[in-house]
Amino acid sequence: MAKILVVEDDNQLRHNIVEQLELNNHEVRSAKNGVQALEVIQTFSPNLILCDIMMPEMDGISFIRAIKSDPYYSYIPFIFLTAKVAQQDLIQGLEEGAVDYLPKPFLHKELLLKVNNITNQQRELVVRQLQQSIADxxxxxxxxxxxxxxxxxxxxxxxxxxxxxxxxxxxxxxxxxxxxxxxxxxxxxxxxxxxxxxxxxxxxxxxxxxxxxxxxxxxxxxxxxxxxxxxxxxxxxxxxxxxxxxxxxxxx
CATH class of the missing domain: 1.10.10.60 (Homeodomain-like)
Known part of the structure; x- marks a missing residue:
């Protein structure tokens, strides 16, 4: 089980994503924009953030910049969920530190596979880092x-x-x-x-x-x-x- 923060302004899509992740035994919190997400993250330390780009009050790019500028949270990987598929938009998100993109509309199976791949790698890394820190x-x-x-x-x-x-x-x-x-x-x-x-x-x-x-x-x-x-x-x-x-x- 991983801890996942879903940041998405579309209520129905946000609900669907949260439901799918919870059905796969992940612990999930959600927010409808970056401002809310910054409040949630004060009491919930996610292993992964799934984030829309175009949102009111604080969009995904501004939110990832805020997270990556904080050393306590900067390690958290991002997957952007977006309807913006222009090449420059994809490049910008990757330059800001996102590890992957999912263009809307996307298959829930594809989302779950990407989530599980990233969180499984994190779990394996925990043990390796523990061993490596001692060896080095x-x-x-x-x-x-x-x-x-x-x-x-x-x-x-x-x-x-x-x-x-x-x-x-x-x-x-x-x-x-x-x-x-x-x-x-x-x-x-x-x-x-x-x-x-x-x-x-x-x-x-x-x-x-x-x-x-x-x-x-x-x-x-x-x-x-x-x-x-x-x-x-x-x-x-x-x-x-x-x-x-x-x-x-x-x-x-």
């Missing part, structure tokens, strides 16, 4: 090392909270979340879930323990929630993932 001894090496060690120590604890982790790294909760955001473009809950799922793939492919055992060992509060998160991340249920990987190993 980046400026926040000590934090990354300590944070990873604590994830390894506590990932099995289903009751683990961000407050407990902040106390362990000797930071306030807000300071820890800012440091995680700065280094990994993520937050504590997303990092913890991703780490647990990575451990789960190891247990599924390297042991014959039951799915219930894997869920419990990886800190998931219930088997159903574990199965839901796993399928959301890897597109197949845990048992099918195990069978697929065992089959691949047998074919080598």
């Amino acid at each position: 001894e980046e400026p926040d090496f000590q934090f990354a090392k300590q944070f990873t060690e604590l994830l390894e120590r506590h990932f099995s604890n289903a009751a683990l909270t961000a407050e407990q982790m902040a106390e362990e790294v000797n930071m306030s909760l807000s300071a820890m979340q800012r440091t995680i955001k700065k280094n990994f473009q993520s937050n504590f809950s997303e990092m913890l879930k991703e780490y647990r799922l990575q451990k789960a793939t190891n247990y599924l492919t390297q042991t014959d323990h039951s799915i219930q055992w894997v869920a419990d060992r990886c800190g998931f509060s219930s088997l159903s929630y574990f199965s839901y998160c796993f399928k959301e991340a890897y597109q197949v249920p845990p048992l099918q993932f195990r069978a697929n990987n065992q089959l691949s190993a047998n074919n080598k």
Whole structure:
């Protein structure tokens, strides 16, 4: 599941996009122009912004400039939704930092594929950046090392909270979340879930323990929630993932 902000002045189109994304298990907020979107983003940190270009009060170009000028939000990728298909309009949007365009009218399947491709890449990047920051001894090496060690120590604890982790790294909760955001473009809950799922793939492919055992060992509060998160991340249920990987190993 990704967090997505939809900025579109057409009420029906905005409603349709939000509905399609929510049906695909994304968490969605919406706004009808850039002014509203700037208010929404104060309390909702999206992984992706879908934005119309021609809107009242603040159009898409002005909005992306505002976002890209703020270092706290500048990393968020944009997909522009637009009826303007002139070459210079497309170039302008890309020059401002958009990663893609969807000319109106567009197929909802095409939108969902683009959204899923971008958010899946973000999820994979979180783990790679965590590993790379340790390997390269980046400026926040000590934090990354300590944070990873604590994830390894506590990932099995289903009751683990961000407050407990902040106390362990000797930071306030807000300071820890800012440091995680700065280094990994993520937050504590997303990092913890991703780490647990990575451990789960190891247990599924390297042991014959039951799915219930894997869920419990990886800190998931219930088997159903574990199965839901796993399928959301890897597109197949845990048992099918195990069978697929065992089959691949047998074919080598």
